[in-house]
Amino acid sequence: MKQPRIVKDLIQDQTASLTPADRQVSDVLLRDYPVAGLKSITKIADAAGVSTPTVIRLARKLGFEGFPELQDALRDEASARIKQPIRKHERWPEERGDSPRFRDFAEAVFDNLSATIDRLDPATFDKIARVLNDRRRRIFLTGGRITRSNADYFYNHLQIIRPGVTLLSQSPNVWPQYLLDMNGRAVLILFDVRRYERDLARLAQLAKDRGAVIILFTDQWGSPISKIADHVVNAMIEVPSSWDSTIAINLIIEALIAEVQSRRWDAAKDRIEALEDMFKSTRIFRKKP
Amino acid sequence: MKQPRIVKDLIQDQTASLTPADRQVSDVLLRDYPVAGLKSITKIADAAGVSTPTVIRLARKLGFEGFPELQDALRDEASARIKQPIRKHERWPEERGDSPRFRDFAEAVFDNLSATIDRLDPATFDKIARVLNDRRRRIFLTGGRITRSNADYFYNHLQIIRPGVTLLSQSPNVWPQYLLDMNGRAVLILFDVRRYERDLARLAQLAKDRGAVIILFTDQWGSPISKIADHVVNAMIEVPSSWDSTIAINLIIEALIAEVQSRRWDAAKDRIEALEDMFKSTRIFRKKP
DNA sequence: TATACGCTGTAACAAAAGCTACAGAATTGG
């Protein structure tokens, strides 16, 4: 029904039938296209040196209901132009027999990923990578009910890359003993998305009190731990599901792993090779007779 | 006098001192940045699910006189971005002499996701969802060294949605006892990506012999288990890193969770509600009236 | 020169946007 119209083309097409005043308006619109048209009608009329009704008349001539509709079209164009190239993946092959649910889901994930990347402060990423790269630091990780898997995944890799990495036990009642080891050299990596968990907040506070560096992975709204964390990564987690998606968190985790590993390749290499050897020599599981 | 302020940075800087409602607004603003903020205050408030005064309060917190001033800043940013399309995403390298490693990584992930979706047969997806949805079946999950976390993540959700879900212990030497329970009604979900593990293959064969349905999540090349698996999902895992990326696998997992949950909402609902009651977690988000 | 007609601005007005004050709700701290 209402397909997107490119205002610039509409002006081009009608250029012949435009009156002098119309032209002054369209000049203004095209000069800083399409953003100029996103100001108020008064400002535009002013900038063009015409009256506001003239602007409305132009909008009508271009086929819009009124000025706000013209503005909507311009806003859409601005949005489309600004969207990162990375977002272009959103096009979907039509012929695929996917259920619309799957399609919507996947599209939401793409959306979340680009928004998360967009929102991530490069400096934060860099600082986190630097902290993780510091061999003198001890690293502790834990997460909430769901995000525990993310912590686990991160731990899995970190622990291979560098020494001094610990995944906290799942039960909060044994956390205090880990706290003993958390001094100014410690780093506590926490995962806390909505349905924020009190235990995690308490742990964070205690660790902070002992001087640990807190790195938090949370959602777009931010766990209460944000207030005391040294570095915060906000990931978009909403998808059309009754569950949240932690894929954006995973992206940052994997990117961090890649970053840390590449910064200290030599050191990590030895550890990995040693590990490979050990895995080869322990084969416990045997086929049963 | 009026130096241009980058709204995104202002939000980033203040992120800790923002209230939940503020965050919902900033979330909307950042999602389609900066164009989303060029709509009327009413529309924005609506989209964020908050009242208009909240939007004004956020604008003030960010240091603006009122909403129109915030909007002016956003408009300037939009204009600037459109004028220099090349410099758009390049805050990455410029910032600190950072290599565009992160960007390359992210782009590889996007490619992997699209390719994985492309390659995934909708019928396979459907069949897997159907199997998972069958309450009479018992479900067992396990993965390899790295993919164990993925199995864990899947388990976490499945176990909440439906009964009869078991995550195999990490050590292969206790696997045989699980095999006792794997009959024709059993489903074994395996994760095996390159550096394919022999133990997993053996487990798969034994389970198959006992009549279990095998669902395999593997990489683009395919674990040897592919030959005997009933359903196989191939995910693209290569990224510019010395590690592989399991994000594409996660996407399919999450999509399956969403699918299964929505197919049997009633049954799952009770379980989840019961669980919610058991967990005492902070309630941050209010339901909209 | 008269007059018809399109172009444009002025002025008045309805709609909406933006803002303020206040009170109820939620959260925090004792």
Next chain:
DNA sequence: CCAATTCTGTAGCTTTTGTTACAGCGTATA
């Protein structure tokens, strides 16, 4: 548990915006 504090929405208000009606102006044509 209650008091203090913070957060947030409602209702009402002012301002601005978008719109309409109309009248003046200029030009073209008879």
